Amino acid sequence: MKVLVIDDNAVNRRYVKSVIEQEGIEVFTAKDGVSGISLAAELNPDSILVDIQMPDMDGFECLESLKKVPNLNAPILAITAYSNPEDRDKFIAKGFQDYITKPVKPNVLSSTINYWLKNSEKKEQQSTLVRKQEFDMAAKDELLKHIDPVGVQELYKQFEVEINEFMSNLQQLNSSKNFYNICSILHTIKGNAGSLGFFELSEMASELEENTKLGDTNNLEQDILDLKAYTQQLFYRYETHFN
Amino acid sequence: MTEVGYKKVLVAEDSSVIQNLLKKILLFENCKLTSAKDGQSVIDKYKNEDFDLIIMDINLPVLDGLSATKEIRLLEGDKGNIPIIGISGNAKNLPVSEFFEAGMNEYVQKPLNYDELISLVKKYTAE
The missing domain is CATH 3.40.50.2300 (Response regulator)
Structure with missing residues (x-):
């Protein structure tokens, strides 16, 4: 140096x-x-x-x-x-x-x-390590039994695009204090992430949904930002690891 | 230092998402985490109990992470010397030197690089 x-x-x-x-x-x-x-x-x-x-x-x-x-x-x-x-x-x-x-x-x-x-x-060598609870290969294998590899690939890509949309929706909904719709999006993320094997993301969305339902929304803005940052890192690692 | 077998880490972080994430990651590093959601409660918890390491978010309610760090550094004896790792999205774009000026030993920018954080936790909890 x-x-x-x-x-x-x-x-x-x-x-x-x-x-x-x-x-x-x-x-x-x-x-x-x-x-x-x-x-x-x-x-x-x-x-x-x-x-x-x-x-x-x-x-x-x-x-x-x-x-x-x-x-x-x-x-x-x-x-x-x-x-x-x-x-x-x-x-x-x-x-x-x-x-x-x-x-x-x-x-x-x-x-x-x-x-x-x-x-x-x-900057040149970000972590490409994917932890098991972050992404469980077994879930993908399960899908591959029923869907061809190209189809599965598309599904994951679609999920990523959708998550990015969800994240900006969540930010907008939070500024208009529309907590009902926030819960519904978080619920969808929880389910989708779980089905594709992103268990940690699923759990995070689930917890945020619970908090919001209970009216605990003081930190929601920051929590959404954190969730967004997490998904970006997750997909970065997922892609560098598998593609 | 405090207990045999595992290390006690105090995590000051207002986001439950990140709290949880850190809990999951550091579980494998033999750490037992205690959570605090604002700067004042970090100080209160730390005054009443010994820890091996503090992970401190900068942007905290009630009292921010920099002020909390400065206050901890004023404590007498070993209490004032605990290693503190700062974490932040640094939305206010503060100069990194300010975190060290406040008394933090390390700083990791969010989104967190887990490998880096783990290696720092290991570094500061090594016997």
Whole structure:
């Protein structure tokens, strides 16, 4: 792993370098934007830390030029003394992945760098593991006794399309507080998921249906979002595992 | 640390879907889960009982996960040093550094990568 630090202040550069090196990461430094950009192009680092307040080229200009470096996909983090909420939004809007505020605490710096190094790796290799309670092959085998493989394949695809529709319906129905129809959709999901072998999804829908019926709807919005996120991950894993 | 045979994990999460999911996944890792649905009840439960690990959602009612973490870090002795793994959909797009600043040891973004979460739970509950 290689990290590039661009900072005009020699003391900061040395401090940041020594903290990150303790994590077993190789650190390169540049004292201004121009040399930082050419070093980034040469090294193709795994992450880049850019100080915001620098003479000549500031952190934002530096970021703009870094974004134009070919093949450079590293997460770029800002180091800054600014820390009010408006600044935060500005950094993220401009394209910084994250930012660290000064005075920089060693544990915050190393945890944040480690998080982003791990995270950019992860994009390429998401989990393709399918757990048994998530999807039970026996249910599919059962269907294959009665339906040809192409038909079964279509059925699963249809289920996925339908679930996505259901999820947006649930969100709409929740904003109009139509809990009766929410229960009916959840009931359908419970049944369908169960028949196809997605037992965990079936159980989740069932539980949400029960809660909603009992009038426990305070967390429903978040629960629907979570259920949606779960189904997306489930289908991703299902497809990468079986196709 | 607290009991022989299994690890005690306190899960602060307001969504029952995720609570349940974590229960199922971590059951195989020899963990016994206790649930708390808001930030204040995490603190209350933790003050009255010892745990090996806390898994904390950021977006919690009553008291959010970051404030709850800061409060736990102020507790004296070993109580203040319990490992805390933050989880969140990060809908507010907070910088990740803020979670560590609050005192969390790790952060996992939702939708959860189970392999990653399990390996972190193992890391922090190892003898």
